[in-house]
Amino acid sequence: MKLVFGEGSCGIAAGARKVRAAVEKLNTEGAVEIGITGCIGMCYLEPIVDVYDGGTLVKRLVKVQEKDAERIYRAVAGGGRGATALPELADLEISADDKEFLEKQTRIALRHCGLIDPEDIAAYEAVDGYKAIRKVLAMTPEQVIEEIKISGLAGRGGAGFPTWFKWNAARNAKGEQKYLICNADEGDPGAFMDRAVIESAPHSLIEGMLIAAYAIGATRAFVYVRAEYPLAIVRLEKALAAAKKAGLLGENILGSGFSCDIRIKAGAGAFVCGEETALIESLEGNRGMPRLKPPFPAEKGYTQAPSNINNVETFANVAWIILNGGAAFAAMGTETSKGxxxxxxxxxxxxxxxxxxxxxxxxxxxxxxxxxxxxxxxxxxxxxxxxxxxxxxxxxxxxxxxxxxxxxxxxxxxxxxxxxxxxSHTCMVNMARFFLDFTAKESCGKCVHCRIGTKRMHEILTRITEGKGKEGDVELLQDLCNGIKAGALCGLGQTAPNPVLTTIRYFRDEYDAHIREARCPAHECAALKKFSIDPAKCKGCTMCAKKCPVGAISGTVKQPHVIDQSKCIKCGQCVATCKFGAVTVG
Amino acid sequence: MENELIDLIIDDVPVRVPAGTTILEAAKTAGIDIPNLCYLKELGPYGACGVCVVEVENCPKMLRACSAKVAPGMVVHTKSEKALATRKLALELLMGDHDGDCQGPCKLNCPAHTDCQKYVKEIAEGRFADAVATVKETFPLPAAIGRVCPHPCEKACRRNLVEQPISIAQLKYFAADQVRKDGNERPIKVAAPTGKKVGIIGGGPAGLTAAFKLAQWGHDVTVYDQMPEMGGMLRYGIPEYRLPKAILKAETDAIAALGVQFINNFKIGRDADFAKLRSWFDAVIVANGAWKSTAMRVKGEELKGVWGGIDFLRAVVTGEKPDIGERVAIVGGGNTAMDACRTAVRVGAKEVFVVYRRTRKEMPAEDIEITEAEEEGVKFKFLYAPDEIRGRRKPVPVVGKFEEIALDSVIAAIGQRNDPEGFADLPQTPKGTIAADEGNFATTLPGVFACGDTVNKGAGIAIGAIAQANEAALAVNAFLRGGEYKPIKPILSERNLTEKDFEDRPRIARAVMPQRPAEERKHDFKEVNLGLSVEAAQAEAKRCLECGCHDFEDCKLIRYANLVQADTQRLRGDFHPGFTEQKLVTIERNQRKCILCNLCVRVCAEQAKQGLLGLVGRGFKTVIKPEFKDPAATAVCKDCRLCAENCPTGALKIIG
Amino acid sequence: MCDCCEKSDLSKLTPVFEAFAGDDHALISILQKAQEIYGYLPTDVLYAIAEKTGNSPAKVMGVATFYTQFRLKPVGKNLILLCKGTACHVNGADSIEKALVEELGVGDGETTDDGIFSIKTVACLGCCSLSPVMMINEDTYGSLTPAKAKEIVRKIREASK
CATH class of the missing domain: 3.10.20.600 (Ubiquitin-like (UB roll))
Structure with missing residues (x-):
């Protein structure tokens, strides 16, 4: 029997390593085989421990805690075999509902995530890993590009530009030395698929990059990984070393005469480096400030040489497309979006x-x-x-x-x-403010529209959430949005107005409520909250009055208390203190 | 490929340029100037300012003209609605983040926008003739106006936020006196004669200023005045002890020296009617002032011994020796009241009262005038107003709120108004003043302009009349050349500062004007103020904070802001961080005015091959700084000044 | 700390320079290694890097101040990275920040007087399903509540004493 611990960043953060350490402590005689895997993507169930019997998954245990380690070990070390085994662990087993989460998915980019050991190249090869590059080395670069063209694969980093087109442009660009760059600077807050791919199946990224490098004629490649992903960097380093050792990387790959070297460059914390020309600047050791386009990187990229940049998820699809054919990928999706x-x-x-x-x-x-x-x-x-x-x-x-x-x-x-x-508890104005806080902080500062424009939008949104909005602020925001979209130098600035424009478009009433009535319909904006005590529920325990930092609550013992709105600083201490749920927030 | 020529259309103009040319350079060949702030041909495009955006047909995105290359058949619009809007937004964003004064508050608050900062600096540097020439760019009477002006410039002076304002007015007349003494006044240039004739009615500050300007522009100017000498109220309303006639005469003579003809003792209606006078000239300016005293509207006003304020002052000047007796009351609280009471003291009154219906604090007169009157023995009765004036003495006890004062004469200095007699052809305001356009001072009669105390709101301060005269002169000049003058209010950047911003400034006391002691001066008409010494004046001038931007004339930012009519306030918010006084050899950097065009960084690295400057920080907080291990290392700067020369704003200043 | 009294042991940089010898584009990597060595980027180290890499000090300073990872001042023994990503925002990251500020008396980018903690907010740690999240040194703490966050730093403070 084998216990496989899901050790992506989420799993580790949820305590997977502690559980494994506890099991390993008991497993002195090696009665149980222990392995790790990456992130299966069911982050809400972490830590996840899979029980394998002879290569077959027999049980998936979820939300496992350190205290569960002993009984898991005992059950697995001495338990019966087969899918019906280990009834004593039934309470930890994934529910049928939760199973649906995976069953309803179709996994290509994530095909190996959470299923194989990310630190073992053999595990990747066992699931058809590095077969695609072998196939590709027997093809012409043009054939490879054609296959990608048939697949309809588009850049998964955001812009959705056809991948084959970029490869083709780089292939046709004049230049002795060409570069392939993987954008793993996954900066969008709320997105972590690239991290999961690198942490869970780094070889699938490497293989995808090798195929792309072969197609465009690049002999040097970089993976630009954000510094906030230390585990991804460690696993990718290991995978690169293993691939090199296996002759899959470096000089004369698999005796084909094709050479390609891949190096990791760690980002240093700048969202704008997700923009390809800023990323190139950063790779060159400069401030990550976007360049004017044209020239595009395919023509003049890293060190002014032809360069092609794709993101992690894009590369993660490539080997699958080569093995299964572009048509199989294109069979999925819609008219304009494939796969x-x-x-x-x-x-x-x-x-x-x-x-x-x-x-x-x-x-x-x-x-x-x-x-x-x-x-x-x-x-x-x-x-x-x-x-x-x-x-x-x-x-x-x-x-x-x-x-x-x-x-x-x-x-x-x-x-x-x-x-x-x-x-319903999320305020859409505050949401817009949140994003503009982000873009204003991440603006590189080069172009005027973005540098000052995002700052002003953030100021206006802030005053609205503080109840200091003015009639005409929404129109001013719209005016700023349109001008910034038209005038900003790079994608960061040109798209920064989108959260504001969409929230105004769909939630104008929330803006108006803040501005005209000094009211936050979601009750989220602190400055607009109104705390009051429900006299029916208040027992007059005086706890809230004692806790209130500004003495805004008064009342006599065993009598309902009241909050003086003019003194209230809306800190929320009274809500946290009241044991009777008598303080309401309006 | 490089020699291939490309045809395209820019703003409807066909252009043919070599392939590889940018839209910006291509436009230049067609004489189309696309605004830009961060572009320098030698360095290539950078793309920061976003001011050079243009719209290209069939291209969804706006293009930066500095970097976008021409293509065959391209149709470019540099002034399309979208291009203008995007450009305007860039400039509004920059102006909203621009913490600088285009011009000093002194200059802005002067009705005539006299360049106070410039002449104060010239005085500080001992260049007194230059200072006088600077004043004379605005008006011809620095010695006179310096003595009488209530100096709104000083009220706006930022030095008020430190301790006290610069003595701008006193410095002005100091310079004029000094230059007259030294006999080194710069000659005034007069343009070749235009053959056009201008008649000006009224030889006061307004008429003289208009004459001075129009004469410089080559017009044949004649000034008519009803009084025997030129100067108007400066001569007949301001007492000798404040403005000696000889000083005024020197300045009016200098105007005559430009070829302006003065005709005195000439009154419209008496010596010629207005229509006739018009027929002698191509254009006429009516600037006949406000020479009638306002009535008090009390019983007994018509009695002997009751004077109008300006009438009394004029009588003294013309040598009529008015008999006002020993006990005199002056009614009113303005500067004319002060002039009248102090003149009354000087012509021999033993007891002089000023009767004012409000409190001292509310008196419109200059505080220094009130103090000086008090020093000279004038008594003030506040919260009193005249009720009735009786012809003979009859002591009555105080009853209720009334008091009776025994007097020999009463001088009513409560206001003055114009005399419309002889100007029936000109439309009037309900107040009885001549109605003129507030912008160019044209009247409804073609070729007739009117300015000064005689128009619109009526009497005001001399510099206000001068300001109007300058506009009227411009309008006349345009009219004589077949055009029309429409003043445009320029868009400017202004700082909003408080005492807090000056907390760390050293306090330096304002110069004290030496005066003759009250006991001595009250017996004669000799000038009360003795004038600043050269040393005192220069020290005083050095107190100037130099608020206005040194680069105002050459600033691309403000030029473009005016070009697109940018609203400087609409996008005001926090300012980017900034410090002044970061010196690098001879370059002073004011980051508050920096727009991060990065030109200084780039010229230093690429042209000067020094690489001493760099961007520090990110986003809105980015600043440009020189970065050195120790200050001594600034010696590595070659002082080539390319950075300052290429700065599109006033962020970099060459000092020393 | 001023420039004149800052004296770092620059010999520690030698292996870093050797590792990146010949790579003209390694400035960021060198700064990262230097920060690993010194805990932050002291001014004299920046100047040494400028000299060795042939970059102007102005450029090195420009790069060091552009990226949020670089620190020009020493940080506390424990660096708290508080995630302010979208998911964390939606799930109450602001209240966690408030709790930490209350507990430690310092805010974003600051270090406690005893030098035990520094707080830094970051855009996204990529653990969105566990939001709100913070990372202290190498450890990630998820599904935080204000009380839980306070409890965690209290325990670390006890252990650090």
Whole structure:
């Protein structure tokens, strides 16, 4: 019997390593085989421990705690075999409902995630790993590009540009030395599929990159990984070393005469480096400030040489396409969007994690079908897609198909796949403020429209959430948005207005309530909260009055207390203190 | 490929340029200037400012003209609605983040926008003739106006936020006196004659200023005045002890020296009617002032011994020696009241009262004038107003709120108004003043303009009349050349500062004007103020904070902000971080005015091959700084000044 | 700390320079290694890197101040990275920040007087399903509540004493 611990960053954060250490302590005689795997994407169930019997998954244990280690060990070390075994662990077993989370997905980019040992190249090779590069080495680069063209694969980093086109441009660009760059600077807050791929199946990234390098004629490649992903860097380093040792990387790969070296460059914390020309600047050791385009990187990229940049998820699809054929990939999806897309489903969702589905499903399918809807019995309000460059999609558009064009029409974007679900407690103005806080902080500062424009938008949104909004602020925001979209130098600035524009478009009433009535309909904006005591529930225990830092609560013992609104600083201490739920927030 | 020529259309103009040319350079060949702030041909495009955006047909995105290359058949619009809107937004964002004063508050608050900061600096540097020339760019009477002006410039002076304002007015007349003494006044240039004739009615500050300007522009100017000498109220309303006639005469003579003809003792209606006078000239300016005293509207006003304020002052000047007796009351609280009471003291009154219906604090007169009157023995009765004036003495006890004062004469200095007699052809306001356009001072009669105390709101301060005269002169000049003058209010950047911003400034006392003692001066008409010494004046001038930007004339940012009519306030918010006084050899950096065009960084690295400057920080908080291990290492700077020369704003200043 | 009294042991940089010799584009990597060695980037280290890499000090300073990872001041013994990503925001990251500020008396980018903690907010740690999340040194703490967050730092403070 084998116990496999899900040790992606989420699993580790949830305590997977502690559980494994506890099991290993008991397993002095090696009665149980112990292994690790990456992230299966059911982050809400972490830590997850899979029980294998002779290579077959027999039990998936979820939300395992350190205290469960001993009985798991005892059960597995001495227990019966087969799928019906280990009845004593039934309480830890994944429920049928939760199983649906995976069963409803179609996994290509994530095909190995959570299933194989990321630190073992043999485990990857055992699931057809590195077969695609072998196949490719017998093809011409043009044939490879043609296959990718047939697949309809588009850049999964956000822009959705046809991958074959970029490869072809780089292939045809003049230059002795060409470069391939993997953008693993997954900066969109709320997206973590690239991290999961690198942590869970680094070889699938390496293989995809080798195929691309072969197709465009690049002999040197970089993976630009964000510094916040230390585990991904460690696993990728190990995988690169293993691949090199296996002759899959470096000089004369597999005796084909094709050489390619891949190096890791760690980012240093700048969202703008997700923009390809800023990323190149950063690779060169400079401030990550975007360059003017044209020239495009395919012509003049890293060190002014032809360069091609794709993101992790894009590369993760490549080997599958080569092995299964571009047509098989293109068979999935819609007219304009082919294949599958990975989403990071988070927020007020019942089942959050990584979801890979064919293009063309609806948002409702993902959020309610796979994600199980809103948690804690809340009601759906909006889903934020595409991170700071994206937008908020309201309830009445939930049947929108997941497709570059259809999502674009809502004002949001596919983006890199962040899908943050919000319920009625989320203030949409504050949400817009949150994103502009982000983009303003991440603006590189080069161009005027973005540097000052995002700052001003953030200031205006802040004053609205503080109840200091003025009539005309919404129009001023719209004016700024349109001008910044037109005038900003790079994608960061050009898309920064999207969260503001979509929230105004779909939730104008919330803006108006803040501005005209000094009211936050979601009761989220602290400055606009009104705390009051329900006299029917108040027992007059005086606890809140004692706790109140500004003496805003008065009343006599055993009599209902009252809050003086003029003194209240809206700190919420009274709510936290009251044992009777008598303090209401309006 | 490089020699291939490309045809395209920019703003409807066909352009042919070599392949590889940018839209910006291509436009230049067609004489189309696309605004830009971060572009320098030698360095290539950078793309930061976003001001050069243009719209290209069939291209969904706006393009930056500095970097986008021409393509065959391209149709470019540099001023399309979208291009203009995007450009305007960039400039509004920059202006909203621009913490700098284009011009000093002194200059802005002067009705005539006299360049106070410039002449104060010239005085500080001992360049007194230059200072006088600077004043004379605005008006011809620095010695006179310096003595009488209530100096709104000083009220706005930022030095008020430190301790006290610069003595701008006193410095102005100091310079004029000094230059007259030294005999080194800069000659005034007069343009070649235009053959056009201008008649000006009224030889006061307004008429003289208009004459001075129009004469410089080559017009044949004649000034008519009803009094025997030129100067108007400066001569007949301001007492000798404040403004000696000789000083005024020197300045009016200098105007005559430009070829302006002065005709005195000439009154419209008496010596010629207005229509006739018009027929002698191509254009006419009516600037005949406000020479009638306002009535008190009390019983007994018509009695002997009751004077109007300006009438009394004029009588003293013309040598009529008015008999006002020993006990005199002046009614009113303005500067004319002060002039009248102090003149009354000087012509021999033993007891002089000022009767004012409000409190001292509310008196419109200059505080220094009130103090000086008090020093000279004038008594003030506040919260009193005249009720009735009786012809003979009859002591009555105080009853209720009334008091009776025995007097020999009463001088009513409560206001003055114009005399419309002889100008029936000109439309009037309900107040009885001549109605003129507030912008160019044109009247409804073609070629007739009117300015000064005689128009619209009526009497005001001299510099206000001068301001109007400058506009009227411009309007006349345009009219004579067949055009029309429409003043445009320029868009400017202004800082909003408080005492807190100056907390760390050293306090330096304002110069004290030496004066003759009250006991001595009250017996004669000799000038009360003795004038600043050269040393005192220069020290005083050095107190100037130099608020206005040194680069105002060459600043691309403000030029473009005016070009697109940018709203400087709409997008005001927090300012980016900034410090002044970061010196690098001879370059002073004011980060508050920096727009991060990065030109200084780039020229230092790429042209000067020094690489001493760099961007520090990120986003809105980015600043440009020189970065050195120790200050001594600034010696590595070659002082080539390319950075300052290429700065599109006033962020970099060459000092020393 | 001012420039004149900052004296770092620059010999520690030698292996870093050797490792990146010949790579003209390694400035960021070198700064990362230097920060690993010194815990932050002291001014004299920045100047040494400028000299050795042939970059102007202005450029090195420009790069060091552009990226959020780099620190020009020493940090506390324990670095708290508080995630302020979207998912964490939706799930109450602001209240966690407030709790930490209350508990430690310092805010974003600051270090406690005793030098035990520094707080830094970060855009996203990529553990969105566990939101709200913070990372202290190598350990990630998920599904935080204000009380839980306070409890965690209290325990670390006890252990650090």
């Amino acid at each position: 599958t897309k990975v989403f990071a489903l988070t927020g007020k969702i019942k089942r959050g994690g990584l979801v890979e589905i064919p293009m063309g499903l609806t948002l409702r399918d993902v959020i309610f079908g796979i994600g199980g809807g809103i948690r804690d019995g809340g009601t759906f309000k909006a889903v934020q897609m595409g991170g700071p460059s994206g937008g908020c999609i309201p309830e009445h558009l939930l049947d929108t198909k997941i497709d570059y064009k259809a999502l674009g029409a809502t004002g949001a974007i596919m983006g890199s796949g962040g899908m943050v679900v919000m319920d």
